[in-house]
Amino acid sequence: MKISFFLLILAICYAYFGYPLLMMALRKIRKCKIIDKRKIFPNISVVIPAYNEEASIRNKLENILLTDYPKDKMEVFVVSDASSDRTDNIVKNFEGKGIKLYRLEKRGGKIAAYRSILPKLNGDIVVFTDATSMLKKDAISNLISNFNDQAVGCAGGLLLYINPDKAFVGEGESKYWDYEKKVRLYESDLCSLPSVSGTLYGIRKSLYPLDMKDDLADDLIAPIKVFKAGYRTVLAHDAICTEYTTLNIKEDMAKRMRITIQNIRGVINQIDILNPFKYGLFSLIIISHKIFRLLVPIFLLLLFAVSLLLAFHSKLFLLISALQILFYATGALKIINAVFYFCLVNFSIFMGIIRFFMGEKVRTWEPIRT
Numbered sequence: 001m002k003i004s005f006f007l008l009i010l011a012i013c014y015a016y017f018g019y020p021l022l023m024m025a026l027r028k029i030r031k032c033k034i035i036d037k038r039k040i041f042p043n044i045s046v047v048i049p050a051y052n053e054e055a056s057i058r059n060k061l062e063n064i065l066l067t068d069y070p071k072d073k074m075e076v077f078v079v080s081d082a083s084s085d086r087t088d089n090i091v092k093n094f095e096g097k098g099i100k101l102y103r104l105e106k107r108g109g110k111i112a113a114y115r116s117i118l119p120k121l122n123g124d125i126v127v128f129t130d131a132t133s134m135l136k137k138d139a140i141s142n143l144i145s146n147f148n149d150q151a152v153g154c155a156g157g158l159l160l161y162i163n164p165d166k167a168f169v170g171e172g173e174s175k176y177w178d179y180e181k182k183v184r185l186y187e188s189d190l191c192s193l194p195s196v197s198g199t200l201y202g203i204r205k206s207l208y209p210l211d212m213k214d215d216l217a218d219d220l221i222a223p224i225k226v227f228k229a230g231y232r233t234v235l236a237h238d239a240i241c242t243e244y245t246t247l248n249i250k251e252d253m254a255k256r257m258r259i260t261i262q263n264i265r266g267v268i269n270q271i272d273i274l275n276p277f278k279y280g281l282f283s284l285i286i287i288s289h290k291i292f293r294l295l296v297p298i299f300l301l302l303l304f305a306v307s308l309l310l311a312f313h314s315k316l317f318l319l320i321s322a323l324q325i326l327f328y329a330t331g332a333l334k335i336i337n338a339v340f341y342f343c344l345v346n347f348s349i350f351m352g353i354i355r356f357f358m359g360e361k362v363r364t365w366e367p368i369r370t
Contacts, residue, residue, distance in 0.1 A: 001310055005317075008303040015292040015299075020179075022288075023186035026281075032189040035234055036149040041069070044144060044202070045123030046076045049110050052367055053131040054086040060131045061094045069140040075122060077102050078131075079113040081364065109363035111214045118208060126205050128218070129241065132367075133159070133199040136240040143202050143239035153231025154203040154223055156184075156196030157239040168334060169252050170245030172341025183289065188235035191281045192227050194289050195220045200241040207231065215361035216269060217262035220290075224270045227282055253348045258362050260352025263290060265361070297350035 010018075046064060050057055057078065064076055078091045080103045091101040102117050118126065125147055127140060139157060146155040161177055163170035187193050198219040209225040212218060223233040246252040267274075267290055274291075276283040304324050310317035330336050331343030 001306060005303065005306045005310065008299050008306065011292065012296055012299050012303070014288070015296050019288040019292065020183050020186070023183065023190065026190055027186050030190060033151075033191070033232065035146055035152060037145045038148040039141065039145050040148045041073045041141075042124045042144065042147070043122060044069070044074050044125045044127055044140070045121035045205070046074060046127045046129065046140070047114065047117060047121070048076070048078045048129055048131055049081065049113055050078050050083060050087050050091075050131045051081040051107070051365060052083050052085045052087060054083075054090060055367070056131045057087050057090050059134070060129075061091070061097075061099055063134050064099075064129075065094075065097060066137060067135055067140045068137050069144070071098060074140070076100065077117060077121070079117050080104065081109065081113050082107045107364050109214050110365060111212055111216065111218060112363070114208070114218065115210055115212075118205070118210060121205065124205055125202050126208060127200070127202040128198065129157075129200045130198060130243070133241045133243045135200065136242075139200065139239045139241055143200065143236045146234055146236050147202070147204065151232050152234055153207045153226035153229060154193075154196065154201065154233040155236045155239070156193055156219075156223075156233065157200030157241050158235065158237045159197045159199050160240055160242045161245045162242050163245040165247065167245060167247045168337060168340070169249055169344070170247060172337050172344065173245045173252060175338065176341055176345065184235050185237065187285050187289070188233075191232075191285060193223050193233040193235055194282070194286050195223055196233060199243055200239065204231075213265075213269065214363045215262070216266050217259070217362075220263060220266040221270065224266075224273055224286075227279070228273070249344065252344060253351070256345060256348030257352035257355060258365070260294065260349045261356045261360055261362050263294060264353070264356045267291065294349060294353070297346040297353070300346060301350075 048060060076098060077100045080088050080101060082104050088101060088103060091099060104113055104116060125144060127143065143155050143157055146152050161174040163174055184193060196219045203222055207226050207229055209221055212221050226233050273279055273286055274283055307317050307321040307324060311321045327339060328343060331339040334340045
């Protein structure tokens with residue numbers, strides 16, 4: 001029983017601390033893969049998925065038009081997933097500025113929308129960006145510069161969170177993302193990113209997986225497919241986009257549960273990527289960054305259960321059990337933000353796992369930010 005306790009401690013510590021330290025060490029002893037970046041201006045297609053985004057879409061389109069990528073080299077499509085609000089009418093007001101509306105009459109979700117629009121695009125590289133994400137002026141041109149390197153098949157932008165209302169949840173989300181960015185930088189330098197942020201990423205049109213199932217997440221499946229095709233997915237740290245943090249627990253949980261369900265289905269769909277004899281370091285990255293993170297709430301529950309069982313025979317484990325209760329109480333009462341957000345993230349993942357086993361699938365999406 002004690003062996004189980006220490007193994008669970010090691011597994012949790014590896015997920016959050018051991019893996020980043022391992023990547024940091026590998027980055028020092030192993031030669032990083034340099035990206036041959038250069039300002040290039042191929043024909044690109046920018047795709048903005050939208051469902052009932054009347055609150056954001058005008059600002060988004062004005063933001064796109066202010067970017068410094070040559071407009072004669074860039075086509076912009078808003079793919080409306082059968083929006084029922086004023087989204088489509090707002091987009092039509094920008095048609096004179098080169099913005100095109102592509103409307104699906106029946107809701108099918110983001111992947112179905114991408115599958116429908118992709119054959120109609122003229123760009124050699126497709127840039128996907130969310131309606132709620134604002135791009136820095138040079139974000140697209142900096143993103144595209146990575147594709148000068150013929151080994152690069154996909155490039156993810158760098159998301160920065162803004163928390164103007166100083167929301168407690170938003171503060172936790174921002175700090176968590178700061179940690180996440182460092183891990184992704186190591187992965188990009190050493191091998192290839194296991195996923196990108198859907199807020200901004202680019203991919204060679206020929207590499208986009210059109211056969212992807214509608215209930216999967218393109219920001220996970222695309223990088224895996226790119227790696228299998230012999231290319232890399234890199235982090236474009238100078239291609240910056242900003243987005244507001246979530247403002248309340250409900251919003252954050254909804255996002256985390258959706259991501260969890262799609263990550264589980266995505267890994268199962270691409271289960272062969274877990275074979276290190278075939279995919280080497282990239283398999284370790286997927287196992288460590290995706291699988292272990294998903295298992296942390298299970299590890300935490302088992303750790304608490306094992307501690308309670310051992311507490312009947314040991315004052316030390318009685319103390320350890322009490323400390324765990326105190327830790328979770330600190331999170332629940334929002335006394336320490338880092339503890340609160342750690343508990344929130346893992347509770348959301350746990351609920352996502354339950355929903356996955358209940359058969360829930362995520363095809364369509366709703367705007368959740370208030």
